[in-house]
Amino acid sequence: xxxxxxxxxxxxxxxxxxxxxxxxxxxxxxxxxxxxxxPSGTGKSTLLNCINQLTPPDKGRIWLEExxxxxxxxxxxxxxxxIGMVFQHFNLFTHLTVxxxxxxxxxxxxxxxxxxxxxxxxxxxxxxxxxxxINAYPAELSGGQQQRVSIARALAMNPKLxxxxxxxxxxxxxxxGEVLNVMIKLAERGMTMVVVSHEMGFARAVANEIxxxxxxxxxxxxxxxxxxxxxxxPRTREFLHKITELYGGKAE
Amino acid sequence: MSFLELxxxxxxxxxxxxxxxxxxxxxxxxxxxxxxxxxxxARVYGNKLLYTISTFFVEIIRGTPLLTQLFILYFGLxxxxxxxxxxxxxxxxxxxxxxxxxxxxxxxxxxSIKKEQLIAAYSLGMxxxxxxxxxxxxxxxxxxxxxxxxxxxxxxxxxxMAYMIQAPExxxxxxxxxxxxxxxxxxxxxxxxxxxxxxxxxSKILDSVERRYRIPxx
Numbered sequence: 001x002x003x004x005x006x007x008x009x010x011x012x013x014x015x016x017x018x019x020x021x022x023x024x025x026x027x028x029x030x031x032x033x034x035x036x037x038x039p040s041g042t043g044k045s046t047l048l049n050c051i052n053q054l055t056p057p058d059k060g061r062i063w064l065e066e067x068x069x070x071x072x073x074x075x076x077x078x079x080x081x082x083i084g085m086v087f088q089h090f091n092l093f094t095h096l097t098v099x100x101x102x103x104x105x106x107x108x109x110x111x112x113x114x115x116x117x118x119x120x121x122x123x124x125x126x127x128x129x130x131x132x133x134i135n136a137y138p139a140e141l142s143g144g145q146q147q148r149v150s151i152a153r154a155l156a157m158n159p160k161l162x163x164x165x166x167x168x169x170x171x172x173x174x175x176x177g178e179v180l181n182v183m184i185k186l187a188e189r190g191m192t193m194v195v196v197s198h199e200m201g202f203a204r205a206v207a208n209e210i211x212x213x214x215x216x217x218x219x220x221x222x223x224x225x226x227x228x229x230x231x232x233x234p235r236t237r238e239f240l241h242k243i244t245e246l247y248g249g250k251a252e
Numbered sequence: 253m254s255f256l257e258l259x260x261x262x263x264x265x266x267x268x269x270x271x272x273x274x275x276x277x278x279x280x281x282x283x284x285x286x287x288x289x290x291x292x293x294a295r296v297y298g299n300k301l302l303y304t305i306s307t308f309f310v311e312i313i314r315g316t317p318l319l320t321q322l323f324i325l326y327f328g329l330x331x332x333x334x335x336x337x338x339x340x341x342x343x344x345x346x347x348x349x350x351x352x353x354x355x356x357x358x359x360x361x362x363x364s365i366k367k368e369q370l371i372a373a374y375s376l377g378m379x380x381x382x383x384x385x386x387x388x389x390x391x392x393x394x395x396x397x398x399x400x401x402x403x404x405x406x407x408x409x410x411x412x413m414a415y416m417i418q419a420p421e422x423x424x425x426x427x428x429x430x431x432x433x434x435x436x437x438x439x440x441x442x443x444x445x446x447x448x449x450x451x452x453x454x455s456k457i458l459d460s461v462e463r464r465y466r467i468p469x470x
Contacts, residue, residue, distance in 0.1 A: 052375060054371060054374060054375060077377040077378070077379055078377065079377075080374065080375055080376065080377040081376060081377025082377075083375075084375075085372070085375035087368065087371070087372065089368055091366075091368040091369055091371060091372035092369075092372070093369055093372070093373075093387055094366075094369065094391065094467055094470060095390050095391045095394060095467050104376070104386060105376035105377065105378070108376075108378060108382050108386055109376055109377040109378055109382070136468075136469075137467055137468040137469045137470075138469070139467065139468065139469025139470045140468055140469035141469075150372075153372075153376070157376060157377070
């Protein structure tokens with residue numbers, strides 16, 4: 001029996017009259033990487049934000065392991081501290097050094113003593129290849145470096161799951177590789193990840209499953225191989241064809 | 253008596269007045285910070301009631317002249333039985349006045365902090381107060397320095413209005429000296445020079461504070 005980390009059941013979310021999510025259900029097992037693809041405006045980011053309740057869904061239930069996230073009695077801050085989140089625009093704290101960006105959550109949220117927190121942060125920064133930048137400020141780094149800091153920040157919290165919201169779409173093409181490489185290594189180490197991305201090379205290389213979303217519903221989901229070559233739905237085939245043309249199919 | 257001789261003779265009295273000016277300014281700016289930050293917080297994060305009260309406060313204070321406020325405090329309050337000394341009336345008036353302006357500077361600084369950073373803080377599991385304490389406030393203080401510097405310099409100069417309610421600051425001293433020696437022109441030139449030196453020194457200090465706390469790369 002695979003260990004279920006995340007379970008999403010029949011999720012709905014509307015903004016006014018605009019229905020963004022219309023009954024989304026899926027689950028992620030421990031160590032799996034799921035890549036969510038789909039045209040822009042189909043609710044992919046909203047879905048990620050609903051998972052850790054940054055955007056509360058209107059209807060539906062979510063579980064992180066055995067804890068029901070959507071239960072009003074659940075301590076949301078505790079849930080959020082165990083779900084990492086990596087944003088399209090990095091969202092680093094501009095007034096803090098790289099080290100402090102990674103360390104802040106450990107000290108403030110997890111109440112870990114500063115020297116222990118420093119040790120953890122340095123280890124994670126080393127893991128993303130930024131051990132030499134710990135005293136730099138975000139604005140002094142390239143986009144790729146900033147995104148790696150934000151991955152280290154998420155990792156430091158020792159999350160059960162990391163959500164990636166288009167982590168490479170704000171990057172210059174030559175910086176995408178360094179971020180994808182870090183993510184590939186994470187996947188190989190068994191990190192559980194949900195990734196909204198159009199990087200088909202990455203999806204092919206590490207995704208256990210690709211989820212194709214359009215207009216607020218999951219159109220099709222399956223193993224990359226099947227999705228790329230034997231997709232059932234014509235929309236899936238069309239979209240994958242277009243996206244592969246645009247973004248290429250290699251990880252690098 | 254040459255200008256320099258005259259200046260030298262009146263300098264001790266004027267400097268005594270300048271000390272009062274500086275005291276007024278420091279105390280008033282401090283009151284302004286202590287009141288201004290909560291008012292700014294109420295304007296940004298407060299519920300409807302707090303927002304309304306704080307907005308009301310800011311609009312009333314900014315919508316009326318400092319001199320009128322000082323007159324209400326010093327000449328008006330005694331009619332309801334509250335007697336303030338000129339100095340106390342001056343610091344209360346200037347402090348409250350500055351609070352309204354500083355609240356707006358702080359609010360502007362808070363609102364210029366990118367929302368994404370707060371979202372990241374929440375995604376780490378921070379509570380709102382923790383995010384404000386660790387993300388908003390440290391950036392607010394840095395971002396506010398330039399406009400806050402202006403406020404401090406204005407306040408130093410506007411403290412001259414305390415003269416109108418007989419606070420013994422530099423203008424009062426000068427007025428007293430000039431009424432005795434009739435060298436009004438020279439006396440006020442010296443006063444102007446003292447203000448100028450104070451302002452220049454202050455801007456120099458504030459400049460270096462701003463440089464010291466600038467966020468590298470931004």
